[in-house]
Structures are given as structure tokens and as C-alpha cells.
Amino acid sequence: MSGCGTAVSTGCDNCGACKRALDLHPPRVDPAFLREGTDGAAHLDLLVPDMHCAGCIATIERKLQQVPGIVAARANLTARRVGVDFEPTLASPDAVLEAVEHLGYAARPVDAAGFDAAESDGTGRELVRALAVAGFAAGNIMLLSVSVWAGAADATRDLFHWISALIALPAIIYAGRPFFRSAFRALRVRTTNMDVPISIGVLTAAGMSLYETATHGEHAWFDASVALLFFLLLGRFLDHRMRGVARSAAARLISLSARSAARMAPDGTASYVAIERIVPGDVVHVAAGERIPVDGVVLEGASDLDRSILTGEADPEPVGAGAGVFAGMLNLTGPLLVQVAARSGDTLLAEIVRLMEAAERTGSPFVRLADRAARLYAPAVHLLAALTFAGWLGAGAGWHAGLSAAVAVLIITCPCALGLAVPAVQVVASGLLLRRGIFLKDGAALERLTGIDTVIFDKTGTLTEGEPVFVEGPAADSSVWPVAAGLGLASRHPLARGVARAAAGRGVEPAPLSGITEFPGSGMEAQWSGVPVRFGRREWVGATEEREEGGQSEIWLKVGNAPALPFRFADALRSDAVATVAALKSLGLDIMLLSGDREDAVALAAARIGIRNWRARCLPADKAGFLARLQANGHNVLMVGDGMNDAPALASAAVSMSPATASDISQTAAAIVFTGRRLAPVMTALRTARAARRTILQNFGLAIAYNVLAVPVAMAGLATPLIAAIAMSTSSIIVTLNALRLPLTLRPLRPATPAPAPVLQEAAA
Numbered sequence: 001m002s003g004c005g006t007a008v009s010t011g012c013d014n015c016g017a018c019k020r021a022l023d024l025h026p027p028r029v030d031p032a033f034l035r036e037g038t039d040g041a042a043h044l045d046l047l048v049p050d051m052h053c054a055g056c057i058a059t060i061e062r063k064l065q066q067v068p069g070i071v072a073a074r075a076n077l078t079a080r081r082v083g084v085d086f087e088p089t090l091a092s093p094d095a096v097l098e099a100v101e102h103l104g105y106a107a108r109p110v111d112a113a114g115f116d117a118a119e120s121d122g123t124g125r126e127l128v129r130a131l132a133v134a135g136f137a138a139g140n141i142m143l144l145s146v147s148v149w150a151g152a153a154d155a156t157r158d159l160f161h162w163i164s165a166l167i168a169l170p171a172i173i174y175a176g177r178p179f180f181r182s183a184f185r186a187l188r189v190r191t192t193n194m195d196v197p198i199s200i201g202v203l204t205a206a207g208m209s210l211y212e213t214a215t216h217g218e219h220a221w222f223d224a225s226v227a228l229l230f231f232l233l234l235g236r237f238l239d240h241r242m243r244g245v246a247r248s249a250a251a252r253l254i255s256l257s258a259r260s261a262a263r264m265a266p267d268g269t270a271s272y273v274a275i276e277r278i279v280p281g282d283v284v285h286v287a288a289g290e291r292i293p294v295d296g297v298v299l300e301g302a303s304d305l306d307r308s309i310l311t312g313e314a315d316p317e318p319v320g321a322g323a324g325v326f327a328g329m330l331n332l333t334g335p336l337l338v339q340v341a342a343r344s345g346d347t348l349l350a351e352i353v354r355l356m357e358a359a360e361r362t363g364s365p366f367v368r369l370a371d372r373a374a375r376l377y378a379p380a381v382h383l384l385a386a387l388t389f390a391g392w393l394g395a396g397a398g399w400h401a402g403l404s405a406a407v408a409v410l411i412i413t414c415p416c417a418l419g420l421a422v423p424a425v426q427v428v429a430s431g432l433l434l435r436r437g438i439f440l441k442d443g444a445a446l447e448r449l450t451g452i453d454t455v456i457f458d459k460t461g462t463l464t465e466g467e468p469v470f471v472e473g474p475a476a477d478s479s480v481w482p483v484a485a486g487l488g489l490a491s492r493h494p495l496a497r498g499v500a501r502a503a504a505g506r507g508v509e510p511a512p513l514s515g516i517t518e519f520p521g522s523g524m525e526a527q528w529s530g531v532p533v534r535f536g537r538r539e540w541v542g543a544t545e546e547r548e549e550g551g552q553s554e555i556w557l558k559v560g561n562a563p564a565l566p567f568r569f570a571d572a573l574r575s576d577a578v579a580t581v582a583a584l585k586s587l588g589l590d591i592m593l594l595s596g597d598r599e600d601a602v603a604l605a606a607a608r609i610g611i612r613n614w615r616a617r618c619l620p621a622d623k624a625g626f627l628a629r630l631q632a633n634g635h636n637v638l639m640v641g642d643g644m645n646d647a648p649a650l651a652s653a654a655v656s657m658s659p660a661t662a663s664d665i666s667q668t669a670a671a672i673v674f675t676g677r678r679l680a681p682v683m684t685a686l687r688t689a690r691a692a693r694r695t696i697l698q699n700f701g702l703a704i705a706y707n708v709l710a711v712p713v714a715m716a717g718l719a720t721p722l723i724a725a726i727a728m729s730t731s732s733i734i735v736t737l738n739a740l741r742l743p744l745t746l747r748p749l750r751p752a753t754p755a756p757a758p759v760l761q762e763a764a765a
Contacts, residue, residue: 029093030273033109033260041071041085044093046100047110047259048075048082060103067091067099081110097272106289109272110259127237130175134230137171141223154216161213161220168222172206175229178236197381201410202228208403221404224724231728258327261293262286264337275344282340292329295347296338297489298322303334322504385409388715401717408714412724413707421699424739429692432743437660437675438685445671448655449689451636455584455682456627456649458641459595459605460495460553462659463577465677470502472568480565482511484557487524487535490516495555496524496535499567523555531560537596538564553601573608580679581609587686590635594618594626594649624648640682641670657682691745699735706731 035043048060057075060082064073069091075082084096093109100107144160179202182195202225209220261278262270262285270285278284278294286292288303302320306329319325325338327347385406392402430440440446457463474480485508488500503510513526513533523536534541534557541556543564558564574580581591593614595602602616615626627637627649639646639653650656650670658670674681710727713719719727 027092027094028271029097029109030260030271030277031093032274032277033272034093039071042088042093044084044086044096045110046082046084046097046107048100048105048107060100060105063103064096064099067095070096070099082107106287108258108260108262108290124237127178127233130178131230131233131237133171134175134226134233137167137175138223138226138230140167141226145223157218158213158216161209161222164220164222165210165213168206168226169210171226172202172229175226175233176202179229179232197385197410197413198228198232201407204403204407204410208407221407227726228724228728231726231732234733258291258293278340278344280340280342284338284340286331286336286338288331288333288335290331292325292327292331292338294338294340294344295324295326295342296340297324299337299339301334301336303336304332306330306332322501381410381413384413384711384715391715392717397717405715405717408717408719408724409711412710412714412719412728421703421735422696424736425692425695425699425742428739428742429688433685433688436681436684438681439673439675441671441673445655446685446689446692448636448671449638449686450693452589452638452655452686454590454592454630454635455638455640456592456594456653457581457611458646459593459597459602461642462640463573463593463605463609463679465572465574469570470498470567471570472566473499473502474565474567476506478565480557480559481506481508483513483528483533483559484535484567486510486513486528487516487526487533487557490526491518491524491535493536493555495553495567495569498569499555502567528559533560534558534564538566553597573605574677574679576678576680577609580683581611583683584686585610594623620646620648624652627652638682638686657685687746688742691742695739695742695745699738702735702738703731 029044033044035045060075061073064070064082064084069087069089071085071087073082073084082100086096097107097109141164144164176199179195179198183199187196205221205225205228209222209225211217212220259275260272261275263273263278264270264283264285275293283299284293284296292305298319298321300321302318305317305319305325319336324341325336327344388409389399389402389406392405393399426446429446433440481503484499485503488496488498488503489510490513491497491500500510511528513528516524516526518524519536519540522540523534525532525534527533536555538554538556541558541564543556543558543566545564545566553569554566555569556564556566584591590613591611593602593606593609593611595605595614595616596618597605597616599616602614606612606614615622618626623641623646627639630637631652631654636654639649639656640658641650641656642659646658650658655672656670657672657674660673660675672685674685706727710719710724710731714724
């Protein structure tokens, strides 16, 4: 290599020789991975997946520090990462990477910020610190209170009260910040929330206690103020953690995905770049043991993939040229060259995170009911506290007793239990479904699912595997194969994708096409060397050949004025389709099948699965119209489909579900998306929804019963502020524990014996 070594190491642009050298030999490590280290050094984080023991750590750290220019090296066994500080004028990022590889360890640069962002939880840490301070203070004040309760009087009692004040007041100021900030923001805009009466109750109890201490009073409630904060913080932390279950599960999926990729240059060399810089059309190299960095299609190589990160299925799946792969899948056995199909933000894993965020943002009617109750709570509680204070004054009990009872009312009526009743159950249910490969886009979907009385299935790709096997078509040397391959690669229809796979298996290169347009429910249209081509339904392309009965799937290609040619396939039912339909019937649900396929194919599928009510040759408008008529007659419909032609029906149904392999528009229209090759998630979602509804109603009952019993007790002066704090927190904990029971309340179903999955023969949808 010509040019100065420093220029190649640091990427300077002071001489043309360096530029030419960098053009011929691009760096393996993208500068985007570098961060500023200590004392002007550069910092690089490397992922070293083969590092598995303390000996590995010692070897890597010792050997790296012997490399000229490396200032420090620190290995993290848990994260399988090595952080290296080096002088950029003495060593290059490539030299650091090669030093690790020279020790026998595979390594690649990572963006540590991507991992740290998933682990960052400032709110959670603040709540933990506040909870620790409140707990420590409450414990010590309780010990001091024991002496007062035991009979300490006069100067001894005052001393214990002052010591309690010195502990309590700083603790209240620090631990109460989450509530005080929220209350201040509400009051600043002239409104109220549940934190306003909480803050008033805590500060009033502390102020009364300080007054009692200064006037040598017999009672002080520092223990009640701090204990109230402790229990409130405990409930808020539990709520925060439960709300983070779904997010953390999705974040764990993202943390398992690659943060960099080995992008191939035209000359065959590979350089590591940040995943955000990978664009569709790039080719990346994925070594055995690495995860697929982005969604794409295998160009070269053969291997086995662990798809469990997305599908939950542990069995490896063999892949070869033409196979679609998704970000996060683990490459097990052989190297692959993958052509990128989507940016990092558009992968299936990224979509999962968006689905979970959408589910969290969308509230169900139960959530909206609880929110309205919480908004009404603040003025109602203020009125009850004022009436209590006035009532005690009117009874001649004095302001001290009246204020104590009013504070107890403020504390004991905190609607934490009501606020937790719905979100606690929804987050537990979302996490439970997520672990089973079911993702909620709409937080209200589970509630609507409980009212379903009719389930409508699409056929191809929903009740069937959706990956037809090619069995018959044009001759292998026919000139139409390249055209069919190009159209198949551009489509999401199962039969079109099957043609593309069949063409790849025959070594056919896709023909260049222009003006590709997809017509939902009909097919695709494009231009090939100025000749119009159509690819889709028999009638749409204008096929004149007599139909061959026998139920085979078929898709037709017409090039110009030449006769249309068929490509025929066989498709198989999902392995548990028969069992799932039988289970749904056992719940008293009506099951229907709507398909765009021809009548003999739909009739065969319906007979195999056990569906008596079916319709064939349904266009998108037909399906949507049929659903609209059903729902106008009072039926609540669950639509399960995967194709673009299902999107209108999915959007109009009361609840809709799509497999993760569905077209993008269908996933957008569906409220629930499930992964894997089984149909069981439909039944799982329904059972979980019914169990969640029962649990939510139980929580509402518990919260209402608590307030009905607690408010009169507090107004009658039978509960001190401390007892009120304990009672309020206990109600929140009970509601939370009841929500955590949800997985145990799923009522098992008697399993239906599935029939062997037959091969169905059908017409193209």
C-alpha cells in the first residue's frame, strides 16, 4: 500500500496517495463506531461472542495492552464485549480488530449506545432510589415511635419527635419529588390529578407533625407521612415495571440483533459498517454464529437458521439461494451472502417494537373508564376531606382532630388500585402473548375479542402454510421463466413467491421489468422490453385454455399477445388448522371461510378442516361487504387473513389478526399479529382476552369495595394517617397480585385430535 501509514490509520485527506489507498482498500471498521475515550484516545467497542470464561478475559486484556498504540482494554463477559482505548495516531481501528482476531476470537464492532439505550431507565432508577430513602427513613422512624407508643413522655418524647423530624423531612422532600412535580405541573395549568391530594396529604401530615413537635404535643405522624410515601412509591414502581414488561421484551429482541454488518465491496472485500448505514440493494456477509443483520434474500451459500427469536420454534430451518431471511435470525452452520431488502428501521424486528409501542399507546374502553374515574377522583376527594374537616369542627372536636381525619381521607382514598386495575392486567396479558409470538397493535383489541361470536378465515397463507410447492409449469428452457421470476420477486402473493423460488432453483436470472403495479385480488402488471405482461388470476390475464380440474393452485402469466401459461402448485394446511377450528367451534363460535380461490379448491379445504360455511371467488370488496352485512345484523366478527386482498376486511372487522408473514398492508390493517407456522395463536389470543376481562372486572370490584369500606372508616376518625397509608398501599398490592395471577387463570381446553395435514389443491387467489 502506498501513502503514509498515519493517513491510512486516521483517515486524513492530506495526500492523493492516501485517497487512492483507501479507495482500493476500504477500512474494515466504519469510523461511525468510534467514540471519544479518555485523555484524547479513541474508544472502540467490539462484540466477541466466543469469549466465555475468566481465562478469555485475562488473555484478551493482556494481549491487547501489548499492542502498540492501545492504551487500555476492558472485557465484559456478561455482554461479550471488549472496550478498547487507543491512540489514533499509533493504531487504527482495523489494527485493533485484527489484534483480537489474531488471538483466535471472532470479533466485530458494535455501537454500545444502541445497547445502553435499551438498558437505560432513568424513571425506574429514580423510583428505586426514592423507595430506598423512604424505606430507610420509615424503618428508623418506626423504631423511634415504638418508644413513644411505649409511654415516653415530656422531654424524652419531644427528643424522639425531633429526631424523627430530622429524619423524615429530608426524606419526604427527596422521596416525594415524583408526586410533588406531578402535582405542581397540574396546578400550574389550573387542573388536578391524583398526585395533588397525595401531595396535600403527605405535606399536611408532615406539617401537623412538625407543629405538634414544636408545641410539645403528644402525637406526631412523621411515620405516617414517610410510610405513605414508601407504599405509594412501591405501587408506582410496580406499575412502572409492569408497564415496561412488553417494552423490555421487545427491547430484548432488538438487543439480540446485530448492530453492525460486514458489507461487501465490488472487489469482494468486506468492511464493517453501522447497521443504520446499510441500504436496500447492499450485499452483506453473515458468518456462521452471527445473526442476520437486516431483512433480505440469500444470494449465495447454504446454512441452517435458528428462527426462534421471531417464531418461537426451536428447530433449525435450512436455507439456500432465494430464501428470505429476517433480522435477528441466528446463522448456525455456514456463511451466507444476503442481499438487503429493507433498512434497519424497516425490519420485522423494528416493526415488532412499533407494534408494542402502538399497543401501549392505545387504551381500551376499560382504560378510558379508569382514567375518567381518576380525573373525577381529585375534586371528589377534596370535597370529602373538606366535609370531614367541617363535620368534625361542627361536632365540637376541634381543628386538630378534624384535620387528622381529613388527612386520613386524603390518604386512604388514593385511587392507585383503580388506576392499576386495567393497565396491570393489560401489560401482563401483552407480555404473556408476546412470549407466545403474538403482538398487540391495538390495546382495545383484547377487550373487543371477548365479544366475538363469528370467526372468518382467509385460506391461502392463513389456514394453509402459504408457501406452495411448484409441481407443474412451462418447460425449463422457456423464455417466460425470467419474466415470471422478476414478477415473483416483486410480489408478496404466495404463488408468485413460489414461482420466484422455483426459478431460483433452476438458476434463472430475473428479467429487468419496469412499471410494476400490483392489483389486489387480481395480479401484477409490468413492462418487459416494451411488451406488456400480466401475472395473476386466470380470468384477469385472459387465459383461454380449458380449466383442468383437480384442485391444483395456479397462477398465470401472459406475455404480450402470446397464450397465457399456468404455473401450478400444491399447498398444505397449517399443522394445527383442524384442531384450532375444532377448538373455536367448541366455544360456540360460528366459523366461516372466505377465499378468492375457485369453488372446488375452497370446497376441498373447507371439507378437510371442517368448515361448513364457505364462499369462493371473493374479491376484496366482496369480503369487506360480507363482513359489513354480518356486523349490521349484530354479529361481532374476528377476521384472520394475510393477503393484500384481505386488508379491507381486516380493517372493517371488530377484531383482526394476521400472521407475521402477511403483506405489509394486511399487518397495518390488523389489530393483532402472530408469528410461527401454527394457527394456535388465534385460540391463545381469545382465551387470554377472556381471562383478562375476568381479571379486570375482579380488579374493579376490589378497588370499589375497598373505597366503599375505607372512606366511611376514615371520615369517622377510625383510621390514623399511618393506618390509611397502609390500607391504601395494601389495596394496590392486592390488585397487582391479582393481575399477576392471569397466566394461572387461563382455563385449559380439551385438546382436539388434529387430522394429518393434507396437501390442498386450489386456484390462485
